[in-house]
Amino acid sequence: MSGAALAARFLFFNFQFLILGLTMLTFPNAKINLGLNITEKRPDGYHNLETIFYPIPIEDALEINPLHDGDGKYCLHQAGIEIAGEAENNLVVKAYKLLDELFDLPPVDIHLFKRIPSGAGLGGGSADAAFMLKLLNEKFNLGLSLDKLEEHAARLGADCAFFIRNAPTYAEGIGNIFSPVSLSLKGYQLWLVKPDIFVSTRDAFSQIKPRRPQRSLKETIQLPVKEWREYMMNDFEESVFPQFPAIGEIKEEMYRQGAVYASMSGSGSSVYGLFAADAVLPDIDFGKKAFSYKGRLNV
Numbered sequence: 001m002s003g004a005a006l007a008a009r010f011l012f013f014n015f016q017f018l019i020l021g022l023t024m025l026t027f028p029n030a031k032i033n034l035g036l037n038i039t040e041k042r043p044d045g046y047h048n049l050e051t052i053f054y055p056i057p058i059e060d061a062l063e064i065n066p067l068h069d070g071d072g073k074y075c076l077h078q079a080g081i082e083i084a085g086e087a088e089n090n091l092v093v094k095a096y097k098l099l100d101e102l103f104d105l106p107p108v109d110i111h112l113f114k115r116i117p118s119g120a121g122l123g124g125g126s127a128d129a130a131f132m133l134k135l136l137n138e139k140f141n142l143g144l145s146l147d148k149l150e151e152h153a154a155r156l157g158a159d160c161a162f163f164i165r166n167a168p169t170y171a172e173g174i175g176n177i178f179s180p181v182s183l184s185l186k187g188y189q190l191w192l193v194k195p196d197i198f199v200s201t202r203d204a205f206s207q208i209k210p211r212r213p214q215r216s217l218k219e220t221i222q223l224p225v226k227e228w229r230e231y232m233m234n235d236f237e238e239s240v241f242p243q244f245p246a247i248g249e250i251k252e253e254m255y256r257q258g259a260v261y262a263s264m265s266g267s268g269s270s271v272y273g274l275f276a277a278d279a280v281l282p283d284i285d286f287g288k289k290a291f292s293y294k295g296r297l298n299v
């Protein structure tokens, strides 16, 4: 069965339950990084950075139902893109366990349909974890505030807390200290390509020589989008592109096709281009196993 057909069946199944009020369904979305400056290495081995997280409409689907069979506390069913590893290492399960320790939650049956590619710099796992926290908070009336949810999310991954509010955000620290940014790219077309290359975030950080940019990203982001190309960098590109030239070539292709701005997202391997609302985006083959998305930004 094709991915689209599977997704349709999955969603139809859930829609029936949604109407009956028996289930809760949510759509964790990915993010891109607009600019990414790695500013210093910390004594704990992590890096301080500054970036702007921007939500994009590439989505997983995540639902929870009451679990009646067996005596476990959770059961995870997965469909769509495969994720390596055991269920207990899945971030949605980690999110459930985190709140279960605090609230002794009822057992849940979890369905996760993955569309967001992993190892892409799109924060797909972090999004699932954050949306799971929000879903459990709502379904079981836990009364957690957004600040508290962010605090819990930060324990699950560096950029997980962003997905609680899920709005354009300037992030500093290890990617966990937030301030809102006044920025809307609504109407721009987004073309995102993730080649069949897995970049380890840990390895990517280990190859970086941290430095402070001449001007803060907070200022750069206020420039017109067509000027970003000259002033806004993703520091990971300098080490990732020489190691994986195919990733850098995708960025060049985006500019050849008329992107107003193009960049790698996070530590890669996905690359996105922002295009004018009326631009015509061609079909380009980036390899059989490449993931490609074309759509419009809606925030």
Ligand SMILES: C[C@](O)(CO)[C@H](O)COP(=O)(O)OP(=O)(O)OC[C@H]1O[C@@H](n2ccc(N)nc2=O)[C@H](O)[C@@H]1O
Binding pocket: 033, 045, 046, 047, 048, 049, 051, 121, 126, 157, 158, 159, 160, 173, 174, 175, 201, 202, 205, 266, 267
């Ligand atoms: C690069 C970004 O995608 C930018 O959005 C994120 O900062 C990465 O966030 P993430 O994938 O959630 O990262 P984590 O899973 O928490 O960390 C993976 C590894 O990256 C390194 N790491 C991560 C974040 C950070 N600020 N400094 C680091 O040095 C650490 O070695 C860590 O063990």
Ligand SMILES: Nc1ncnc2c1ncn2[C@@H]1O[C@H](COP(=O)(O)OP(=O)(O)OP(=O)(O)O)[C@@H](O)[C@H]1O
Binding pocket: 083, 084, 085, 089, 090, 091, 092, 116, 117, 118, 119, 120, 121, 122, 123, 124, 125, 126, 128, 129, 159, 201, 266, 267, 268
């Ligand atoms: N629900 C989940 N979805 C995706 N990956 C998960 C999930 N739970 C655990 N993982 C693990 O997390 C790893 C990172 O996945 P993720 O989708 O967050 O990609 P990423 O591109 O590294 O994101 P980031 O932007 O945070 O760097 C995967 O290799 C996978 O083993």
